[in-house]
Amino acid sequence: MYHYFSTKTDLVEAVLRHQLERVLVDQRRFDVATWDGIERWLDGMLQAQAEREFRGGCPLGSLVAEVVDRDDRLRAIAAEAFSQWERWLATGLMALQERGGLRRDADPGRLAEEAMATIQGGYLLSTMKRDAQPMRRALDAVLARIATFAA
Numbered sequence: 001m002y003h004y005f006s007t008k009t010d011l012v013e014a015v016l017r018h019q020l021e022r023v024l025v026d027q028r029r030f031d032v033a034t035w036d037g038i039e040r041w042l043d044g045m046l047q048a049q050a051e052r053e054f055r056g057g058c059p060l061g062s063l064v065a066e067v068v069d070r071d072d073r074l075r076a077i078a079a080e081a082f083s084q085w086e087r088w089l090a091t092g093l094m095a096l097q098e099r100g101g102l103r104r105d106a107d108p109g110r111l112a113e114e115a116m117a118t119i120q121g122g123y124l125l126s127t128m129k130r131d132a133q134p135m136r137r138a139l140d141a142v143l144a145r146i147a148t149f150a151a
Contacts, residue, residue, distance in 0.1 A: 009071055016067060016074060020081040023059045027085060032092030035101060038146065042139040046132065049123065054130045058123040060085065086112045093146070106149035115142045 005011040030044060031037035056062055060081060067074040086109075093108035102108070122138025 009074070012067065012071075013074060013077060016063060016077055019063055020060060020078070023063075024081060024084055024088070026059075028088060032089055033095035033099075035096070035150075037092070038096075039143065042143055045119065046135050046139055049126060049135055050132055054126045054132065054135075057127040058120060061120050061123055082116065086116050089115060100151050102146075103149045103151050111146055111149070114145060118142050118145075 005014065027041070030041035032041050057065075064078040064082065067078055069075070090108045090112035093102060093106070093111055096102050097104070097106055097108060118138050118141055122135040125134030125138070126132060
């Protein structure tokens with residue numbers, strides 16, 4: 001193993017990068033520049049969590065929780081993955097706004113950050129309770145918040 005990786009941290013970094021990219025690729029299959037795409041994205045998260053029987057939480061958040069306090073380099077990689085996820089959503093919301101689907105006073109970056117925070121809470125509570133309801137409520141809250149800016 002040390003032929004390929006200089007340290008244990010290098011190995012963990014490679015695994016982390018691979019897993020984070022896998023999660024982000026899965027998220028990008030949804031077109032969040034449309035209302036229908038946003039709903040499909042949110043429904044897809046709930047469906048995936050239900051398929052895992054509400055175990056393990058957010059695939060990205062769970063990885064981040066494992067490494068965030070171990071090493072600053074690993075924390076930075078994890079933080080960048082969350083930033084990419086958030087930027088992806090913000091970019092989709094900006095495109096929706098440009099096409100007239102969101103009011104001009106909407107702040108896509110802020111909405112994306114609020115969505116991520118709410119979604120992470122939904123994952124955590126659903127995992128803890130092994131129940132869809134907290135996740136569904138969190139996802140409904142995300143959609144309702146974004147919809148307050150519907151044009």
